[in-house]
Amino acid sequence: MSDPSDDLRAFLTSVHPYNALPGDVLDGLLSAFRAQDYAGGEAIYTFGEPLAGLYLIREGAVEITDERGNTVSLLSARNTFGERGLTRDGLAATTAHASADTRLLVLPRADFLRLIETQEVAARFFDRSRPAKAQRDDLANSRIDALMSREPLTCGPDTPVQQAAQQMRDRHVSSICVTDGTRLLGILTLRDLGSKVLAEALAPDTPVRRVMTENPLSLPPDALGSDVLHTMMEHRIGHIPVTEGGALRGIVTQTDLTRFQALSSGHLIHDIAKASDVESMAAATAQIPTLLVQLTAAGTRHEVTTRLITDIADAVTRRLLTLAEEKLGPPPVRYLWLACGSQGRQEQTGVSDQDNCLMLDDTVTPDQMPYFHDLARIVSDGLHACGYVYCPGDMMATNPRWCQPLRVWRSYFNKWIRTPNPEAQMLASVMFDLRPIGGDATLFDGLHSDTLALASRNSIFVAHMVSNALKHTPPLGLLRGIATIRSGEHKNTLDLKHNGVVPVTDLARIYALQGRLTPVNTRARIRAALEAQLLSPSGGQDLLDAYDVIAEARLDHQCTRIKAGEKPDNFLAPTALSDFERSHLRNAFVVVKALQASLGQGRGTLS
Missing domain, CATH: 1.20.120 (Four Helix Bundle (Hemerythrin (Met), subunit A))
Known part of the structure; x- marks a missing residue:
């Protein structure tokens, strides 16, 4: 099965990195891609089986799960998957199934490997040492000030080219802006060093003013990502200074665009789910501020943004629980880790502390409690290291008061409702926002609805809660x-x-x-x-x-x-x-x- 070549070309030129490939390379891919249709719910591949190739979603939706069945990505049109297994042993590192009727474009493994071996733009894009791309529309609609590097490398016009090259090497960048104070005069790139300096055998002390590109194309801070893309494509350049009133404010490069496209909540969760230690998870959560800026710049609604940010905290918590069990051994009885506060409501932003608790099976014995105290400490410390700081009010599972059997939790709620003093009102407000995160969710079955029913029938308690609100x-x-x-x-x-x-x-x-x-x-x-x-x-x-x-x-x-x-x-x-x-x-x-x-x-x- 294949798509008409004209339609396929039009589609591929709307998807990165294919839109940046030379025309003859793109033509070669037109005959290599094969279309494959899947019904909603149908498996595309399962963990450990040989991959047919690289998958590109033409239309529909795909859910990616890990070997334990946990969702790591929800993908839609123009998203790619399967590349990680292709670059290793050719076996699927995840499981994928269509979550709606879906048409996929499949690029055979041999063609994919040839593409990343011969085309640098494709190799950079599919480099899994960085997160995978977000939807292209997010980039096109984002303001340039959410994309740019704010501290571009600069030098004066009389700087020797050798010194400029050394500065670029030391900063690991591919360009240097030439300025007079804050005023942009020109730009010098690695390409310029090759074609204008080395190729012409110029002396190392040649001033950059002789080889720089004078008055380079620039964009203002309120330009959009689409302006950057169009300018780069039309003029075949990879570096665009950002200026305001002639003053240099930043620079956008192809690397910046790739990095922006690469960041998504789904891929951060993927990195967290495979993390072997807290440091790896902290490296992922350190990117949350950048993700927050990206989502907001793309016009994502606040309730979607906060949900995506919270999903990352949930993934961190579940991974920490898994690591804690690996260290401590299997839990002696069933348990459930719950979040309250903003995480419980799925409303986390760029500023979040941790609010959590543990519910234990009623069969737990006193000699088994130390296991859960240790588990709580491992998870809470890990959350703190990942940026979810300790709760100032000690509303955490590390507090023995909030690490209790289910029967005790029921008694808590019953007491708060019967005796609505100020502390009870505060605690009830927090605990009414509980949400299961990891463990046995059946422990929570009925508790929330039973508590709501009991509380709503107590008019005095409701009146106190209204007053507190x-x-x-x-x-x-x-x-x-x-x-x-x-x-x-x-x-x-x-x-x-x-x-x-x-x-x-x-x-x-x-x-x-x-x-x-x-x-x-x-x-x-x-x-x-x-x-x-x-x-x-x-x-x-x-x-x-x-x-x-x-x-x-x-x-x-x-x-x-x-x-x-x-x-x-x-x-x-x-x-x-x-x-x-x-x-x-x-x-x-x-x-x-x-x-x-x-x-x-x-x-x-x-x-």
């Missing part, structure tokens, strides 16, 4: 203008966590409690409350829109700090926003405040 208020001052923090380290900023997303999270939790709604994610809870008519259609949609505005402002702020080389936080200065942005944010706070007032008055709806 109203303690976090949006930052509105007189006449509902935006009010900033008045003193301290974060003076004149807004806390977009505690006064932004947390009030919405608290509202959604109350709606879930009132309606016995099982979702844990904030947005899913609001939607479920709408369907259960706990919120009026207009009030519910307003709350969803308000939450989106606040959550996206929070992610945008974190990305701004990451791109500036700073650690992400939740403190936004309103002066950094345009009048339009401030207006929308203020309106969002007003919606949340109105719903809080409605809930506090016992109405629970907003028409």
Whole structure:
């Protein structure tokens, strides 16, 4: 089976690295690729079997799982898979099946190996020492300031070419920008050194001004990835300086584009799933800030971005549990590791601590408890090393209070509901966001729904929970203008966590409690409350829109700090926003405040 060559050519030229291949090489691939159709659910290959070749998704969707059946990637059109096995022994390193009706293009192994041996752009792309590519559209739609290197190598125009070459060697880069102060004068590349210096036998002390490309093509910081791609292709160049008012701000190279395309949550999870130690996992999670910037720059919705970021934390936790069992031996009884807080709600951003606990089978004996204390310490320490810092409130499985048999957990919830003192309200709020991560999930069966039913029937407990939920208020001052923090380290900023997303999270939790709604994610809870008519259609949609505005402002702020080389936080200065942005944010706070007032008055709806 084959695709018409014209259609296949058009498709391949929309996919990297094929769009960067010489015309004659691409022509050769047209006859080599073979189309293969799979029905949804049908196996493509299984772990350990010989691979037919390199797989490129023409249309449809494919799920990739490891040898234990854990999902490591969910792929769609223009994604490639199978290359890792092809470059080793030709055997599948994963299992793949079509998750929808799918058409694949298969490039036989011999043709694939010949391609990466003869074409550098293909070899770089399929180099599995780096993560695999994300969807091309993400790159095309991203701003150039999310792609560029912010500290390009520079030299003066009178620098000897030998010294410039040594600087490039030492920095492991392929170009150097020639500047006068911050003003860009030209650029010198490895190609220039070969064709203009070595080929012409110029002296080592030749000044770079004689061989540089003067007034090179450049782009502004607000250009898109598509502008970079088009410029590189049209002018056949691999380096584009980024300038603003003539001043050099950065540089984008083909390597930057490859690196950007290579980063995805799926491949980070793949790297984590095969990691043999904490250091390898930490190397993967260190890329989360870059991934966050990439996702936001591509216009990914906040709830998708935070879900993808949380999936990485889940994968780290499960891998640490596996490593802990390998060290300690099989667990003496069934256990379940659960996350609460933002990980439990699948809402992690670039700033996350750890909130977790352990539920144990009721048959556990006192002499078996040290095993689980050791397991908790291994996992918690590993999470901390991977950037998920210890919980300041000690809400972790390492705390014996939160490492208990199931019967104790049931008694906890029953006591909190019967006696809703301030501590009980706080703990119940945290524990209502529990989500199973690793272990035997059947231990959690029924506990969540039973607790919701018990709590919703206790009107005194619900009233206390409502009162507790109203303690976090949006930052509105007189006449509902935006009010900033008045003193301290974060003076004149807004806390977009505690006064932004947390009030919405608290509202959604109350709606879930009132309606016995099982979702844990904030947005899913609001939607479920709408369907259960706990919120009026207009009030519910307003709350969803308000939450989106606040959550996206929070992610945008974190990305701004990451791109500036700073650690992400939740403190936004309103002066950094345009009048339009401030207006929308203020309106969002007003919606949340109105719903809080409605809930506090016992109405629970907003028409």
